[in-house]
Amino acid sequence: MTVDPSAGAEATGMACRELVELVTDYLEDALSPAQRARFEAHLLECDDCPMYVDQLRTTVRLVGRLTEADVSPGGRDALLTHFRTWTRAGGPR
Ligand SMILES: [Zn+2]
Numbered sequence: 001m002t003v004d005p006s007a008g009a010e011a012t013g014m015a016c017r018e019l020v021e022l023v024t025d026y027l028e029d030a031l032s033p034a035q036r037a038r039f040e041a042h043l044l045e046c047d048d049c050p051m052y053v054d055q056l057r058t059t060v061r062l063v064g065r066l067t068e069a070d071v072s073p074g075g076r077d078a079l080l081t082h083f084r085t086w087t088r089a090g091g092p093r
Contacts (some may be wrong), residue, residue, distance in 0.1 A: 014038045014039065014042040016042075016046060016048065016049055019039060019042050019043075019046075019049050019052075020052070022035060022039055023052070023053060023056055026039050026053070027053075027056060027057060027060055
């Protein structure tokens, strides 16, 4: 996907890291309408985050809710590390 750098990410201002911070609230439907709009805009323009959100959504479906391990700082760092590896391995960015 080609994104014009002058009109793309800058317009929404959300980075993958911020999405990770908000994802539990998103899945619990706890975001404000403005936050939700920015979150969903990022999902449309990002190649990695939709997979990440799908994984967490599946986790919620299986266990009923996100566990401490899913959202603890350690778990989040592991996911962010995974993100970086992911992007380096095959992503367009
Ligand atoms: Zn992203």
